[in-house]
Amino acid sequence: MADTPALASRGLGIRFGGHAAVDDVSAAFEAGTLTAIVGPNGAGKTTYFNLLSGQLKASAGAVLYKGEDITRLSAAQRTARGIGRAFQLTNLFPRLSVAENVRLAVQSRHRAGFNMLALWRQRADLIAEAEACLEEVGLAARRDDLAASLPHGDKRKLEVAMLMALAPEVVMFDEPTAGMGVDEVPVILELIRRLKARGDKTILLVEHKMDVIHSLADRIVVLHNGRLVADGQPAEVMASSIVQEAYLGVRRVRKEAAHA
Numbered sequence: 001m002a003d004t005p006a007l008a009s010r011g012l013g014i015r016f017g018g019h020a021a022v023d024d025v026s027a028a029f030e031a032g033t034l035t036a037i038v039g040p041n042g043a044g045k046t047t048y049f050n051l052l053s054g055q056l057k058a059s060a061g062a063v064l065y066k067g068e069d070i071t072r073l074s075a076a077q078r079t080a081r082g083i084g085r086a087f088q089l090t091n092l093f094p095r096l097s098v099a100e101n102v103r104l105a106v107q108s109r110h111r112a113g114f115n116m117l118a119l120w121r122q123r124a125d126l127i128a129e130a131e132a133c134l135e136e137v138g139l140a141a142r143r144d145d146l147a148a149s150l151p152h153g154d155k156r157k158l159e160v161a162m163l164m165a166l167a168p169e170v171v172m173f174d175e176p177t178a179g180m181g182v183d184e185v186p187v188i189l190e191l192i193r194r195l196k197a198r199g200d201k202t203i204l205l206v207e208h209k210m211d212v213i214h215s216l217a218d219r220i221v222v223l224h225n226g227r228l229v230a231d232g233q234p235a236e237v238m239a240s241s242i243v244q245e246a247y248l249g250v251r252r253v254r255k256e257a258a259h260a
């Protein structure tokens with residue numbers, strides 16, 4: 001019998017008024033793989049992520065985590081189960097230091113309560129865990145800086161450190177390089193690459209940049225008008241006529257070239 005996927009959607013959908021933003025999407029994400037979710041603007045990628053992570057409630061279908069139906073769980077409950085979502089900068093505490101932010105995330109995972117000072121003096125293991133997360137993202141040297149004072153790229157690294165502190169099994173990145181400077185992009189990609197290399201995370205990535213997708217993805221799922229239109233190995237999916245037409249607009253470009 002095949003392994004139960006880490007995360008799956010079955011006939012998942014949501015309607016906004018009369019518009020089906022995500023429509024009958026079934027897909028399974030195997031543990032230890034990185035899947036890129038692609039599609040044109042408005043295809044439903046972010047909405048699909050919101051349905052998986054619980055930010056939105058589905059109008060139809062189900063979300064399964066390790067085979068268990070979690071459709072009715074809140075976003076917080078899903079996070080506690082092991083579904084982590086990166087880059088919602090609202091998660092940072094701007095007036096706390098970099099280290100304190102990560103310690104809070106470690107603490108929340110251990111459900112250690114809020115008596116922070118008493119706890120932290122006794123819990124060298126938790127401090128070590130937080131330090132390891134900071135080391136992992138290359139922020140150890142900035143541990144005492146206020147989160148608010150970090151440049152944008154470092155804030156994202158801090159978010160990854162906090163996400164790691166929660167030790168999720170599924171990690172979702174929604175356009176991780178959007179709005180980043182050219183020098184920050186490789187840093188974030190390297191973080192994702194290292195996360196993938198650990199082999200124990202199931203990573204979902206919404207991304208527009210083709211080079212990023214090619215270098216990271218084991219698999220590509222294509223959404224178009226809310227529907228899943230292709231799902232498979234990157235080379236096979238990118239070569240399919242539906243993707244060439246719907247996503248890359250190759251046919252149109254070729255036609256334009258012919259008329260030039």
Ligand SMILES: Nc1ncnc2c1ncn2[C@@H]1O[C@H](COP(=O)(O)OP(=O)(O)OP(=O)(O)O)[C@@H](O)[C@H]1O
Binds near residue numbers: 016039041043044
């Ligand atoms: N809260 C909402 N209320 C009404 N319509 C919405 C809402 N959220 C998304 N939509 C619509 O659902 C569709 C899918 O949007 P979504 O943001 O998921 O697309 P996307 O593939 O992530 O696009 P992009 O690549 O531009 O981020 C769009 O037509 C959008 O206008």
